[in-house]
Amino acid sequence: MxxxxxxxxxxxxxxxxxxxxxxxxxxxxxxxxxxxxxxxxxxxxxxxxxxxxxxxxxxxxxxxxxxxxxxxxxxxxxxxxxxxxxxxxxxxxxxxxxxxxxxxxxxxxxxxxxxxxxxxxxxxxxxxxxxxxxxxxxxxxxxxxxxxxxxxxxxxxxxxxxxxxxxxxxxxxxxxxxxxxxxxxxxxxxxxxxxxxxxxxxxxxxxxxxxxxxxxxxxxxxxxxxxxxxxxxxxxxxxxxxxxxxxxxxxxxxxxxxxxxxxxxxxxxxxxxxxxxxxxxxxxxxxxxxxxxxxxxxxxxxxxxxxxxxxxxxxxxxxxQLDVHYRHSPIVTSGPEAELGWRREGPLPGDRLPDAALKSVRTGHLHQLHDLLRKPVHHLILQLSEKPEHNERLVLYALSDRLGQDYRDRAHLTVVAAQQTPHSEVPREGTTRIWQDHEGEFAAAFGHGPRLWLMRPDGHLAYRAPVGNADHLLEYLDTILGKQLAG
Structure with a gap:
């Protein structure tokens, strides 16, 4: 505040x-x-x-x-x-x-x-x-x-x-x-x-x-x-x-x-x-x-x-009150593939989002994740794998475009590259903020990617899923943040 x-x-x-x-x-x-x-x-x-x-x-x-x-x-x-x-x-x-x-x-x-x-x-x-x-x-x-x-x-x-x-x-x-x-x-x-x-x-x-x-x-x-x-x-x-x-x-x-x-x-x-x-x-x-x-x-x-x-x-x-969670809330969820292999890694939907140190790919400056996410909107974190594959780059492009068009005032995109990813292989996408895990802090708190994490304005996790669930994520956003139907 x-x-x-x-x-x-x-x-x-x-x-x-x-x-x-x-x-x-x-x-x-x-x-x-x-x-x-x-x-x-x-x-x-x-x-x-x-x-x-x-x-x-x-x-x-x-x-x-x-x-x-x-x-x-x-x-x-x-x-x-x-x-x-x-x-x-x-x-x-x-x-x-x-x-x-x-x-x-x-x-x-x-x-x-x-x-x-x-x-x-x-x-x-x-x-x-x-x-x-x-x-x-x-x-x-x-x-x-x-x-x-x-x-x-x-x-x-x-x-x-x-x-x-x-x-x-x-x-x-x-x-x-x-x-x-x-x-x-x-x-x-x-x-x-x-x-x-x-x-x-x-x-x-x-x-x-x-x-x-x-x-x-x-x-x-x-x-x-x-x-x-x-x-x-x-x-x-x-x-x-x-x-x-x-x-x-x-x-x-x-x-x-x-x-x-x-x-x-x-x-x-x-x-x-x-x-x-x-x-x-x-x-x-x-x-x-x-x-x-x-x-x-x-x-x-x-x-x-x-x-x-x-x-x-x-x-x-x-x-x-750092352990307060909303895991049983009807408006938090995981993607359909979220149970495969990484259920115990990272926060669950409804949990308070952990903090971690990140390094700006553009300037090299260090920042805390929570400081980057202070604006009171939904924040979508796209976590990339150590060697970002073609589908991850496509998801990055698609989400950057869709969020900018449909949810500009309600959802912002932040991309986190793995600590081991060479600087030359970190994707660039226009004005999207690209950060790199600093000393493995993000991976320790969230597990290893590629994954999607959606944080609500109150700092709690609304949605989590593998990157392959991007379409399902957009359906979720339409339900929670979409225009109300007339009547």
Whole structure:
């Protein structure tokens, strides 16, 4: 979304998660061991994140209006009509579709009559942002799973955020003394936290909307799912909802694709939220457990997990959401020959596309595959064999011509030659971008060609097949990105 730079500038980089029990240190999760371009967490106040997103949204031509209340809406075959109130003024808006991204208490969800089933946790949570010189390292978050209750300490760009769980709301007016008393049990002495910059209390729910869509109206983000903040999954899940829905709406509103494209939003994203909520619920219950025997068992398991590299890696992949996939989606597929000999090589349809270093055949400069594919369209990657045969060159020519004519604004072609292919044998085709595998990284992630890989705007694989399936690929593109039929 082109917002990493300003967000990172307003953040503190966290490289680890440190967890402690009643008897001290349990384990540390090293975020830098994650095989990804950004193996760390950015600790950034929500107000700064919102500021950066709003600036980017406006720079792209978006209009943001605050202080508006949705009163009600109706929908029919031609669109959605909504009544809104701004101050004392009533106004009617009309649109082709509407997205309810209006949070846990979503008016849109309620008026659609969509159930939001789940439970509320019995624990109560307190939060304080303080200017405090902590004794702990400030490039790691710290979680204390103690008999008195959970306490989390998060370094902010300035100061610390403290979050603690209690069995019930405090009887006296909330102030930092309750945090100081809990910290005294951990540190052995009572710290002076000073005046908090922000102090608040909240409760936690676990709920999931029964549906994400009713005709022309959609739900996204907290309007569709809400969960414990432990594990920091909520915002990323909501952003991925929005990205998944937006590229599909973008195509559909321009007259491309079919109803199946819009149906796939709920089919893809609701199972992700369901799995995420279950995992976060297990994490929350384990973190808040009170019985001594269960606590000892939990701490033993955490120590064991911290000492096993494969288990730590699996936790990181899940927490980073890099393992989210849509393999069961009705709009991802393999070509008819895709099962012959290479089923286990490379990503499967619905998987997040791996990254790899590539070298420009024209300039010799190195680039990452993900950087080349940032434009929000479908990207077709034509992977060539070590010695490109005549049929591969014909497919390259045909795809370059067909995509340029029929899908110029929806699908771009990128050609990847094998590392071993001599420079003189790498095909050239007009303005098509030709790249060469750098040190075998592409082959390690995708296997050996010749193959076709189609990436969606959200970075997930839509289609894969041998080069011989080019005609089938074009049929697939017609189904997903073709002009809508009149009527």
């Amino acid at each position: 082109d917002v990493l730079g300003p967000v990172r500038k307003a953040s503190r980089v966290l490289k680890a998660v440190s967890v402690y029990g009643d008897n001290g240190f349990l384990f540390e999760l090293d975020l830098t061991s994650l095989q990804a371009p950004y193996p760390w967490v950015l600790s950034c106040p929500q107000s700064d994140v919102e500021r950066v997103l709003i600036q980017r949204f406006k720079a792209l031509g978006g209009e943001l209006v605050r202080g508006v209340e949705l009163l009600d809406f109706t929908q029919d075959g031609s669109g959605v009509t909504a009544r809104i109130r701004k101050g004392t003024q009533l106004q009617t808006l009309q649109s082709e579709v509407m997205v309810g991204a209006d949070g846990v208490g979503s008016t849109v969800r309620q008026q659609l009559g969509i159930g939001f089933h789940g439970v509320e946790y019995s624990e109560h949570f307190l939060l304080a942002d303080v200017d405090w010189q902590s004794p702990w390292r400030n490039d790691s978050s710290h979680g204390f799973l103690q008999e008195e209750g959970l306490l989390i300490a998060l370094p902010l760009p300035t100061g610390w955020r403290l979050i603690m769980a209690t069995d019930s709301p405090p009887e006296a007016p909330l102030d930092v003394s309750i945090f100081e008393e809990r910290l005294a049990l951990i540190l052995g002495q009572k710290p002076d936290l000073g005046e908090p910059r922000w102090i608040s209390e909240f409760s936690v729910q676990r709920r999931l909307a029964q549906h994400y869509r009713r005709n022309r109206v959609y739900l996204a983000g907290d309007a569709a799912h809400v969960q414990s903040p432990l594990g920091a999954q909520g915002m990323n899940t909501g952003l991925a909802d929005a990205f998944n829905l937006s590229w599909k709406l973008g195509y559909y509103l321009k007259g491309y694709g079919s109803g199946a494209l819009l149906d796939s939003y709920e089919q893809e994203r609701r199972p992700v939220a369901e799995k995420m909520i279950y995992g976060v619920d297990m994490l929350s219950r384990a973190s808040l457990v009170k019985r001594p025997l269960l606590r000892r068992s939990r701490d033993s398991l955490l120590k064991l997990a911290g000492g096993r590299t494969r288990m730590s890696s699996r936790i990181l992949r899940t927490a980073s």
